[in-house]
Amino acid sequence: MKTANALEFKDSGEGDPIADVAKELAELKVALETKAANDNSKLTERLDRLEAKLNRPNNRPANDNEPGLETKALNKFLRNGVGALDDLERKTLNLGTNTAGGYVVTPEYGKTVLEKLRRYSPLRGLASAMTIGTTEVYIPTLETDADGEGWVTETGNRTSTEPVFGQLNIKTFENARYIPISQQLLEDADIDLLSFVAGHIAKITGKVEAKSFMIGDGNGKPTGLLNTPTNYASITAAPDGSDIVGKLIDAFYALPGEYAANGSWIMRRETMGLIRKVADAAVGSIGYSGPIWSDGLANGTPATLLGRPVYESVDMSLLPTASGTTYPVVFGDMESAYQIVDRVGLAIRVDDLTGADNGVVKVRWRRRVGGAPLLNEAAVLIKSTKP
Known part of the structure; x- marks a missing residue:
């Protein structure tokens, strides 16, 4: 018996085999088209219902500004x-x-x-x-790098070292x-x-x-x-801020170059103001010719101190006003x-x-x-x- 998804070959002993194959293919094509039409009917009905719903009164069009x-x-x-x-x-x-x-x-x-x-x-x-x-x-x-330079002769002894x-x-x-x-x-x-x-x-x-x-x-x-x-290296500045600019330069160059290249400054807003006040006047007296402080060129970008960004933190201390020791500025590669x-x-x-x-x-x-x-x-x- 013929089905919609299989070809049946008949051997009648007579007739043209090519014609028989062509007939079977034609019947299969009709069967597939009929099946596809039946399968799409449900999808068509659903699309018709959605279209009718969208055409009802008080339906608002899509708005890109509406919440997601x-x-x-x-x-x-x-x-x-x-x-x-x-x-x-x-x-x-x-x-x-x-x-x-x-x-x-x-x-x-x-x-x-x-x-x-x-x-x-x-x-x-x-x-x-x-x-x-x-x-x-x-x-x-x-904690500790591997020690020793490790230079040896062609046949010299190799000594072990480990970090x-x-x-x-x-x-x-x-x-x-x-x-x-x-x-x-x-x-x-x-x-x-x-x-x-x-x-x-x-x-x-x-x-x-x-x-x-x-x-x-x-x-x-x-x-x-x-x-x-006390776990960090530090540069000591006067409590009145009179030498703050020179000490900032010292701190910048006290940090190893690989960290300074990614360094950031963190300090209180009041400390920023003090530095800006004395920066321009101090350049000549300390023998430094480069820019000390530069404001951000675009809105939202931080100012820079010695070319590195400055960030504000209200939790930093100020220069001491009473007896004691404070740490008003930190400079470093914060990711490290x-x-x-x-x-x-x-x-x-x-x-x-x-x-x-x-x-x-x-x-x-x-x-x-x-x-x-x-x-x-x-x-x-x-x-x-x-x-």
């Missing part, structure tokens, strides 16, 4: 919880640990927060960073806060909720991380770059000098119970992050002591 699916999904989640999301919207969210309450964050949301974090923490954008899947990480460090390695252990710590938002604000469709929440999370988290990365003591928080300033470790980039959830009596919804978030100095020789400090 990720933004809409996040806003719906913040207002109504995970249960309000359909399957497609769930796929736009990265669902976290279920036992932790279903933490969610869109890729777009996380990127926005990280970009804003860098504005508050210069080290977040300058230091080396990695993401890990455990509580802590061990990073091998080179000494160590390990740097960096633990991660949790930073968790929440933002209370009124229920009515969440229900207001005209509010750009994504930008509102992202801005506040970035501001609060950024300030906390920036302080820990610079001066954290490692007790429940990251160990800061300047937690132990400091290591940031991210465990949980960002996790948020909505708590609509604990503040319900007051009409408040709490947007909670948490991050797990660690940090520690990596290579002390990659940075140099300006030190100042007042008796």
